[in-house]
Amino acid sequence: MKTDILIVGSGCSGLYCALNFPESRQITVITKAGAEENDSYLAQGGMCMLKDESDYQGFFDDTMKAGHYENDEASVEIMIRSSRSVVEDLLQFGADFQKDENGELVFTREGAHSEKRIIFHKDVTGKEITSTLLAQAKRRSNIMLLEHTSMIDIIEENNICYGAVVQRQDGSLETIEADYTVMATGGIGGLYRHSTNFRHLTGDALAVAVRHKIALKDISYVQIHPTTLYADEERSFLISESVRGEGAVLRDKNGERFVNELLPRDLLTKAILEQMEKDGTEFVWEDLRTIPENELNRHFPNIVEHCRKIGYDVTKECIPVVPAQHYFMGGIKVSHESRTSMEQLYAVGETACNGVHGKNRLASNSLLESLVFAKRAALDMAEHLGEVKRNSHLFETLDMSQYKDLSGLYKTYHELVKNEIKGEERCTIR
Structure with missing residues (x-):
């Protein structure tokens, strides 16, 4: 050709x-x-x-x-x-x-x-x-x-x-x-x-x-994204930065907030990995309940629906998240x-x-x-x-x-x- x-x-x-x-x-x-x-x-x-x-x-x-x-x-x-x-x-x-x-x-x-x-x-x-x-x-x-x-x-x-x-x-x-x-x-x-x-x-x-x-x-x-859904999936599902930008918070195994969620990605990833090691867990929790339900459904319908399919209702419970490779x-x-x-x-x-x-x-x-x-x-x-x-x-x-x-x-x-x-x-x- x-x-x-x-x-x-x-x-x-x-x-x-x-x-x-x-x-x-x-x-x-x-x-x-x-x-x-x-x-x-x-x-x-x-x-x-x-x-x-x-x-x-x-x-x-x-x-x-x-x-x-x-x-x-x-x-x-x-x-x-x-x-x-x-x-x-x-x-x-x-x-x-x-x-x-x-x-x-x-x-x-x-x-x-x-x-x-x-x-x-x-x-x-x-x-x-x-x-x-x-x-x-x-x-x-x-x-x-x-x-x-x-x-x-x-x-x-x-x-x-x-x-x-x-x-x-x-x-x-x-x-x-x-x-x-x-x-x-x-x-x-x-x-x-x-x-x-x-x-x-x-x-x-x-x-x-x-x-x-x-x-x-x-x-x-290589950039590691701090928040992807912890689930058994071939490709890690991203929980967007915008969710935290609109008010979602990160919690440890005891439900306590442990970090400023709006840190740059590499610093937030570091903090999450340190918290996972401290807690002895494979993930931390992300709480989207801080965002009004109508705003969640309007701004983040894809995330809400994907979490629902996995078994999580983001309007009622936290979701497990873990860092994953994201960008080069x-x-x-x-x-x-x-x-x-x-x-x-x-x-x-x-x-x-x-x-x-x-x-x-x-x-x-x-x-x-x-x-x-x-x-x-x-x-x-x-x-x-x-x-x-x-x-x-x-x-x-x-x-x-x-x-x-x-x-x-x-x-x-x-x-x-x-x-x-x-x-x-x-x-x-x-």
């Missing part, structure tokens, strides 16, 4: 990137599973937005403080300053965010935020944004979406990327030649025993980067335009690292960061399409036999990533 742009991943960053190219360009989006099986769909709480200039410094300071001041300041400024235009795009695409009786956006607050600056759609904001982008992508004749199509390797020579080797749903291998390739493969949660991520998100792009000596950044910075701040090192260290190769979303999050991501900056820098990537590529180098001969002479043992190759990939990452004690890499 040949295409102008190959995007590996169908989460919000991959789709938004695709939508920001001129419709005269052929875009091919491939995704390892179904189009809706990505972590963008799982984001509950919301997405940050700069309400007005008076909140700029507060937004900037909160992001820097949460990231332990290891953030790239220019990236933080770009993200915040671009937030309003991204939200305008989403509203134009048809995304539905909570509004008041005057039709103005409603803002909520989460842990480590000094102000209410988070827009939301109930407690399924990621699903609302990503499904809206997917619907838009499906309407465009220049965007082709290939589901259940895995990237096996990139095709490169002399540090220039010319496309990728992919495996289709029927097991067949083929090559896709592209002027530009964009990695939007998501996080690494599938490598962990306890994670809120989909199991098929195993850091494939990072492994390919290691294999081809593409620069990485902050590879050991590190990744493939990229510029402010999402360029990697390899020519004609970009990376966006959770698999990329532009330094915006520092050592710890501020709640609800993930969707925003993914969208802001995906758009910047698309605009940068569109501007430089005339400078693309091509190498069709490389595809004609490619030795496909090296991909014969795919199970062995993936095992190698997983080991490459695990060797780069330092896992948390209670979230052991499997």
Whole structure:
């Protein structure tokens, strides 16, 4: 196959990137599973937005403080300053965010935020944004979406990327030649025993980067979410930061409150793990009864219903929660335009690292960061399409036999990533 742009991943960053190219360009989006099986769909709480200039410094300071001041300041400024235009795009695409009786956006607050600056759609904001982008992508004749199509390797020579080797749903291998390739493969949660991520998100792009000596950044910075439902489920169910932002409290085995619930995620996780050790328990309790029942049902219907299915009535009892791997701040090192260290190769979303999050991501900056820098990537590529180098001969002479043992190759990939990452004690890499 040949295409102008190959995007590996169908989460919000991959789709938004695709939508920001001129419709005269052929875009091919491939995704390892179904189009809706990505972590963008799982984001509950919301997405940050700069309400007005008076909140700029507060937004900037909160992001820097949460990231332990290891953030790239220019990236933080770009993200915040671009937030309003991204939200305008989403509203134009048809995304539905909570509004008041005057039709103005409603803002909520989460842990480590000094102000209410988070827009939301109930407690399924990621699903609302990503499904809206997917619907838009499906309407465009220049965007082709290939589901259940895995990237096996990139095709490169002399540090220039010319496309990728992919495996289709029927097991067949083929090559896709592209002027530009964009990695939007998501996080690494599938490598962990306890994670809120989909199991098929195993850091494939990072492994390919290691294999081809593409620069990485902050590879050991893995965020553990402090509150996931303690239950026998394949994927840890997230109890959103917004729940604590609206007043939910954490209690020990004796029902006593033991921590400030609005601490940054890493500090709150540390406090919860310490309390679990002190109590000799596998979880702590989260009390949502502090939130009015009508507000619980209006703002958090998905959480209320999921807990009910597991056997908990959040209006009458506490629920058990435990920290789990949630987000990856590190990744493939990229510029402010999402360029990697390899020519004609970009990376966006959770698999990329532009330094915006520092050592710890501020709640609800993930969707925003993914969208802001995906758009910047698309605009940068569109501007430089005339400078693309091509190498069709490389595809004609490619030795496909090296991909014969795919199970062995993936095992190698997983080991490459695990060797780069330092896992948390209670979230052991499997």
